[in-house]
Amino acid sequence: MFGLRPDAVLAVPEKYYTLSDYEGNIPRWCPGCGDHSVLTAAQKVCRENQLAPEKTVFVSGIGCSSRFPHYMKTYGFHGLHGRAFPVACGIKFRRPDLHVFVATGDGDCCSIGTGHWIHAIRYNMDMTVMLLDNEIYGLTKDQTSPTSRKGTTSNTHPTGSVLPPINPIITTLGVANVSFVAQTVDWNPAHLYATLMAAYQHPGFSFVRILQRCPHFSAEVYADAVTDANQTLLLNHENGIELPKGVERMFKNTEEHDPADINKAREFAGIQDMIPIGLFYQKKDNERYDEYGRHNLGFSIEAKEAALMNEFEKYAV
Amino acid sequence: MLELNTNSPGQSSGGMVDPKIEVFPVKEHIVEIVSDSGEGAQKAGQSFGSISAKMGNGVWTVEIIPAEIQPPARSREGASGIRIRLGSHAITNMGDEADLVVAFNEQALYSRIGQQAFKEGTIILLENKWAEDKVPTVQKQYAEALADFESRGYDVREVPMETECLKIVDNPHHGKNMWVLGLLSFLYNRDLEIAEAQIARIFRRKSQKVVQSNLDLLHAGFKWAQANLGFQYDIPAQEKGLDLVVMNGNEALGMGAIAAGIELCSMYPITPATSVSHYLAEVFESAGGVVHQAEDEIAAIGFAIGASYAGKTALTVTSGPGIALKTEFIGLAVMAEIPLVILDVQRGGPSTGLPTKVEQGDLLASIFGQPGDSPTIVMAASSIEECFHFVIMARKLAEAFTMPVFVLSDANLATGVQPFPKPQFNPDWLAPPVDQSNWKEGVPPYNWDEKTGLSQRPVPGQKGGMYVLTGLAHDEDSHVAYQSDINQRGSNRRSRKLAAFHQTLKTPVVNGDDEGDLLVVGWGSTRGSIEEAVAKVRESGAKVSSLHLRFLCPIEPGLKEIFKKFKKVITVEINYGDEADDPLITAETRRYSQLAWYLRAHTLTEVDFFSNVHGQPMRPGAIVERIRKELAL
Numbered sequence: 022m023f024g025l026r027p028d029a030v031l032a033v034p035e036k037y038y039t040l041s042d043y044e045g046n047i048p049r050w051c052p053g054c055g056d057h058s059v060l061t062a063a064q065k066v067c068r069e070n071q072l073a074p075e076k077t078v079f080v081s082g083i084g085c086s087s088r089f090p091h092y093m094k095t096y097g098f099h100g101l102h103g104r105a106f107p108v109a110c111g112i113k114f115r116r117p118d119l120h121v122f123v124a125t126g127d128g129d130c131c132s133i134g135t136g137h138w139i140h141a142i143r144y145n146m147d148m149t150v151m152l153l154d155n156e157i158y159g160l161t162k163d164q165t166s167p168t169s170r171k172g173t174t175s176n177t178h179p180t181g182s183v184l185p186p187i188n189p190i191i192t193t194l195g196v197a198n199v200s201f202v203a204q205t206v207d208w209n210p211a212h213l214y215a216t217l218m219a220a221y222q223h224p225g226f227s228f229v230r231i232l233q234r235c236p237h238f239s240a241e242v243y244a245d246a247v248t249d250a251n252q253t254l255l256l257n258h259e260n261g262i263e264l265p266k267g268v269e270r271m272f273k274n275t276e277e278h279d280p281a282d283i284n285k286a287r288e289f290a291g292i293q294d295m296i297p298i299g300l301f302y303q304k305k306d307n308e309r310y311d312e313y314g315r316h317n318l319g320f321s322i323e324a325k326e327a328a329l330m331n332e333f334e335k336y337a338v
Numbered sequence: 339m340l341e342l343n344t345n346s347p348g349q350s351s352g353g354m355v356d357p358k359i360e361v362f363p364v365k366e367h368i369v370e371i372v373s374d375s376g377e378g379a380q381k382a383g384q385s386f387g388s389i390s391a392k393m394g395n396g397v398w399t400v401e402i403i404p405a406e407i408q409p410p411a412r413s414r415e416g417a418s419g420i421r422i423r424l425g426s427h428a429i430t431n432m433g434d435e436a437d438l439v440v441a442f443n444e445q446a447l448y449s450r451i452g453q454q455a456f457k458e459g460t461i462i463l464l465e466n467k468w469a470e471d472k473v474p475t476v477q478k479q480y481a482e483a484l485a486d487f488e489s490r491g492y493d494v495r496e497v498p499m500e501t502e503c504l505k506i507v508d509n510p511h512h513g514k515n516m517w518v519l520g521l522l523s524f525l526y527n528r529d530l531e532i533a534e535a536q537i538a539r540i541f542r543r544k545s546q547k548v549v550q551s552n553l554d555l556l557h558a559g560f561k562w563a564q565a566n567l568g569f570q571y572d573i574p575a576q577e578k579g580l581d582l583v584v585m586n587g588n589e590a591l592g593m594g595a596i597a598a599g600i601e602l603c604s605m606y607p608i609t610p611a612t613s614v615s616h617y618l619a620e621v622f623e624s625a626g627g628v629v630h631q632a633e634d635e636i637a638a639i640g641f642a643i644g645a646s647y648a649g650k651t652a653l654t655v656t657s658g659p660g661i662a663l664k665t666e667f668i669g670l671a672v673m674a675e676i677p678l679v680i681l682d683v684q685r686g687g688p689s690t691g692l693p694t695k696v697e698q699g700d701l702l703a704s705i706f707g708q709p710g711d712s713p714t715i716v717m718a719a720s721s722i723e724e725c726f727h728f729v730i731m732a733r734k735l736a737e738a739f740t741m742p743v744f745v746l747s748d749a750n751l752a753t754g755v756q757p758f759p760k761p762q763f764n765p766d767w768l769a770p771p772v773d774q775s776n777w778k779e780g781v782p783p784y785n786w787d788e789k790t791g792l793s794q795r796p797v798p799g800q801k802g803g804m805y806v807l808t809g810l811a812h813d814e815d816s817h818v819a820y821q822s823d824i825n826q827r828g829s830n831r832r833s834r835k836l837a838a839f840h841q842t843l844k845t846p847v848v849n850g851d852d853e854g855d856l857l858v859v860g861w862g863s864t865r866g867s868i869e870e871a872v873a874k875v876r877e878s879g880a881k882v883s884s885l886h887l888r889f890l891c892p893i894e895p896g897l898k899e900i901f902k903k904f905k906k907v908i909t910v911e912i913n914y915g916d917e918a919d920d921p922l923i924t925a926e927t928r929r930y931s932q933l934a935w936y937l938r939a940h941t942l943t944e945v946d947f948f949s950n951v952h953g954q955p956m957r958p959g960a961i962v963e964r965i966r967k968e969l970a971l
């Protein structure tokens with residue numbers, strides 16, 4: 022007899038996602054903006070991990086960098102200035118099946134959203150955070166950011182800013198329950214990609230500060246570091262960011278740093294004469310608030326009804 | 339002398355029929371327990387209310403809360419306590435002056451006197467230990483107060499509370515309240531078995547020893563009253579009808595969240611809303627929910643919106659200052675059409691205002707609080723029962739109309755306790771599980787219906803539904819668009835949803851005749867007082883009716899037609915408005931109370947108002963007075 026048995030199931034190979042499956046709208050960042058390379062790296066991380074686009078959510082605040090979700094073909098949440106973290110945490114809390122990424126700027130994260138940033142570190146929910154730090158407010162056109170170096174001239178400080186900047190790495194390292202802190206740069210795509218991969222794979226809140234060039238408003242801040250390899254310090258360790266050998270050789274200055282050592286991490290984070298990149302700190306077994314959030318999912322209608330009846334009983338006259 | 343009702347439940351446990359006890363039958367009574375903060379008056383009063391409800395009386399309790407946590411002892415401002423109004427019929431508000439007061443010291447009574455809580459003839463059962471206090475000034479204050487109370491016409495009976503309690507416990511500071519519960523149980527002929535069960539329940543987390551000593555105090559208070567007071571009140575039960583449950587408004591809001599199948603309560607502590615989350619924190623997890631205490635109110639609503647975006651039903655609960663902080667996120671939920679239930683337990687404002695006191699001050703803020711046009715549904719509960727049911731309704735409306743829905747309650751309902759018919763569970767109450775089916779190909783995330791503005795929304799996890807939610811003006815595809823017509827179009831679709839919802843609302847029913855000289859319009863917790871006041875004035879033949887509004891936005895239909903049939907329309911509400919005869923106030927400068935302002939704009943009718951911000955629930959007596967004035971009676 023010909024034909025398939027009626028109960029036959031044809032094994033359809035799972036769809037293999039290619040880069041184009043993650044490409045959303047055409048990016049509208051300036052040419053030469055560092056955000057472009059972060060986008061490419063993030064899309065590669067999605068592809069490498071074969072993340073189903075419908076199970077992936079990119080959450081952001083407001084800023085040039087926060088336009089990120091529009092350029093992904095996943096679910097996206099382009100919310101309010103400074104408020105990406107509460108939204109991302111709310112998504113993850115009761116939907117552990119979703120892969121959550123956060124794109125935030127230095128104003129978004131380290132100024133208006135500081136409170137949420139600190140608490141999101143402490144919640145330690147499984148998500149990958151990309152702080153796109155151009156040391157300036159891009160979208161609103163050249164105002165001082167909390168990460169702008171002292172003396173930065175901007176529209177709000179035409180004669181130079183007066184305060185020393187916040188160091189987002191040191192700040193993050195200072196928060197209880199911190200679990201993954203790394204730094205990378207937009208102009209080294211291999212290191213950027215490797216760092217985001219490690220961040221994605223970390224079970225918890227992975228905080229990656231990405232030094233991001235803004236040729237439009239803060240071109241000078243990273244210009245030297247881009248051209249002069251001596252200005253970067255690569256933190257190396259067998260438990261650190263895994264780099265292809267060729268990439269490692271591009272760095273003139275390297276130091277061994279065990280990411281389990283939080284004190285050393287703070288020391289490296291504070292060095293002034295070079296840009297330290299790599300994994301500062303990682304701890305995989307911290308408390309995770311998303312574990313708490315998921316512990317009682319999936320109640321049936323019957324179970325909910327029973328709980329309610331129990332309450333009526335308690336309050337019965 | 340009156341005969342004891344031999345069927346009364348108190349009799350079996352309370353002892354023999356004592357011919358020396360005079361029994362007064364009354365239809366209803368208002369009882370207060372007043373003390374320094376921390377003496378347990380509220381616990382005793384809540385218990386007394388619950389016992390009375392269990393015995394079939396109509397009950398309303400309202401807490402008397404000092405603003406500070408620990409005001410100094412015997413201070414006139416620091417009175418803490420509770421009022422219990424009970425009757426042979428349903429009780430809907432706190433009423434006017436008290437009939438009987440139990441006071442732990444005489445000074446605390448003065449704050450209540452300042453609030454006109456008593457009348458001539460009010461019986462005051464007063465702790466007498468102060469008469470012999472070590473401190474001479476205390477003795478003096480006590481003696482002076484006694485004389486003063488007498489001159490005010492109060493009927494003071496001195497009671498040796500401390501002395502009697504010391505026979506049972508070493509430290510009467512903890513325990514006097516249960517002795518008082520015993521005393522009240524005798525006075526109102528309460529069933530001691532029910533009272534004992536109540537004590538077992540409130541001390542369920544304490545040791546057996548603690549439970550026993552409180553039971554002993556209860557019995558001692560009962561016996562003392564029986565032996566010494568010589569009178570009793572008989573307030574027969576209501577007709578026994580449906581099964582009842584009894585709780586306060588905040589518990590009812592929390593229970594409504596469970597009944598609605600809500601899975602996340604995201605909040606930041608703020609009086610008087612916090613106890614909703616206290617209640618939920620105890621029981622929510624065994625009903626499939628979680629309470630998230632966020633780092634601030636902004637994060638609390640952001641977290642709830644995140645969860646809701648991801649398909650999980652969520653609510654946030656707060657009070658005025660919290661609403662102010664949440665404003666931007668509320669606008670986002672409107673713009674991006676994310677369902678959300680917002681419970682606002684209102685207190686006095688603006689700013690930190692009157693944290694523990696009632697106000698209906700957030701009406702216009704919830705309707706118009708966001709920059710730009712920001713249509714939301716706003717409904718207000720008027721009873722404990724509505725607190726429960728409105729959360730269920732709000733959840734459904736939020737999802738059907740993909741927008742934030744406000745449920746307004748207030749500090750009066752928050753701690754007010756009232757029995758209501760046990761709700762009949764309906765599986766439709768519960769939120770459905772997150773839809774993870776494939777999204778229909780080619781359907782945009784905002785597939786606005788031309789006429790109603792309604793659309794379904796894709797939820798993360800749905801294949802083919804991927805879109806980027808944005809708070810920027812956007813088109814059907816959620817694409818940011820700056821063309822001039824796009825924002826107009828989006829605004830128009832969101833606004834139409836309210837018009838569509840409006841179609842489903844019924845014209846409200848006038849309480850009383852639907853034409854007359856005066857119509858009193860109210861919303862929220864003032865309903866009971868308004869209707870009681872109107873009923874009272876109608877008895878004298880006056881042509882006054884009332885109208886209660888549950889949906890404030892969109893506002894219930896047909897109001898203009900209803901108003902036309904009355905010579906005068908006023909609102910009664912607890913928020914600020916200028917009195918017409920205040921200095922500098924003219925027709926041009928006068929700022930109206932909130933509902934009045936809104937109704938004037940909505941109906942182009944001359945609507946006046948009676949409102950104040952004393953931080954007190956509206957009393958029927960005050961409304962009666964105002965109605966008489968309006969009608970020149």
Ligand SMILES: Cc1ncc(C[n+]2csc(CCOP(=O)(O)OP(=O)(O)O)c2C)c(N)n1
Nearest residue numbers: 083084085086102126127128129158159160
């Ligand atoms: C509540 C609120 N305040 C202010 C703004 C204006 N605003 C938008 S983006 C931005 C700063 C953006 O800087 P950053 O976060 O560093 O992002 P970048 O544009 O540099 O990527 C500001 C102040 C806003 N959108 N919302």
Ligand code: SF4
Nearest residue numbers: 051054085159235237
């Ligand atoms: S202004 Fe700066 S940050 Fe913004 S898109 Fe242009 S280059 Fe990038």
Ligand SMILES: [Mg+2]
Nearest residue numbers: 126127157158
């Ligand atoms: Mg920036």
